[in-house]
Amino acid sequence: MTQHPSDNHWHEMWRDNRIGFHQSEVSAFLEKYWENNHRNVFVPLCGKTKDMVWLREQQHRVIGVEFNETAIRDFFGENEIEHTVERKENLHLFHNEHYQLYCNNFFDLPILSEVEIVFDRAALVALPIDIRKKYVEYLKKITPNCMRILLITYEYDQQQMSGPPFSITHDMVKDLYHDHETIDKLDERDVLQLLPMFQKRLSFMKECVYQIHR
Numbered sequence: 001m002t003q004h005p006s007d008n009h010w011h012e013m014w015r016d017n018r019i020g021f022h023q024s025e026v027s028a029f030l031e032k033y034w035e036n037n038h039r040n041v042f043v044p045l046c047g048k049t050k051d052m053v054w055l056r057e058q059q060h061r062v063i064g065v066e067f068n069e070t071a072i073r074d075f076f077g078e079n080e081i082e083h084t085v086e087r088k089e090n091l092h093l094f095h096n097e098h099y100q101l102y103c104n105n106f107f108d109l110p111i112l113s114e115v116e117i118v119f120d121r122a123a124l125v126a127l128p129i130d131i132r133k134k135y136v137e138y139l140k141k142i143t144p145n146c147m148r149i150l151l152i153t154y155e156y157d158q159q160q161m162s163g164p165p166f167s168i169t170h171d172m173v174k175d176l177y178h179d180h181e182t183i184d185k186l187d188e189r190d191v192l193q194l195l196p197m198f199q200k201r202l203s204f205m206k207e208c209v210y211q212i213h214r
């Protein structure tokens with residue numbers, strides 16, 4: 001089983017209900033920039049995000065991974081979604097006909113050949129610098145038929161806060177996804193006034209959205 005020193009941090013956050021990253025609303029950039037022309041969507045490091053419910057409402061089949069079991073159980077419980085739990089070798093799967101959520105470490109996932117599109121909100125930005133490259137490479141490896149990634153990041157002065165979330169600049173996105181066909185920054189917005197927990201530490205915080213084609 002893959003492990004990184006930062007994994008415990010996430011389990012402690014879920015245990016203590018310190019989940020400021022969880023939004024009660026669907027991501028504004030997801031609603032604005034989603035192109036609904038594929039069926040199978042992968043949501044890496046999915047938490048219990050409502051974005052998955054919205055994606056399902058757009059008729060997608062949602063494949064997710066999240067290594068904290070409370071998060072996955074809360075997702076199905078809070079949204080009153082019936083499901084089955086199954087263990088197959090080292091995989092712990094919560095699923096029904098619309099959702100397939102792996103309660104596993106992202107880096108232990110098998111090839112997901114059905115995935116056509118990836119939605120990354122607060123996944124890349126959650127990872128420390130030493131594993132970001134590995135994340136992008138592994139994402140590419142396990143989604144060989146993925147056409148497109150919609151990526152949402154945060155940008156702020158990394159000197160003012162250690163993260164997570166980590167600040168990811170446009171240059172970092174270009175560097176990480178350099179072997180992809182196109183990387184387009186679609187939009188950005190100031191979000192500091194929406195996120196009181198960062199207001200004391202940061203002088204600015206932007207949310208950015210990118211579309212990456214393979």
Ligand SMILES: C[S@@+](CC[C@H](N)C(=O)[O-])C[C@H]1O[C@@H](n2cnc3c(N)ncnc32)[C@H](O)[C@@H]1O
Nearest residue numbers: 010021045046047049066067105106121122126
């Ligand atoms: C910042 S949260 C974002 C959750 C979700 N994308 C959202 O928008 O609410 C990052 C999530 O990734 C999970 N996580 C972190 N590292 C992981 C890994 N290697 N494998 C699976 N899940 C991981 C954490 O438990 C946490 O729920």
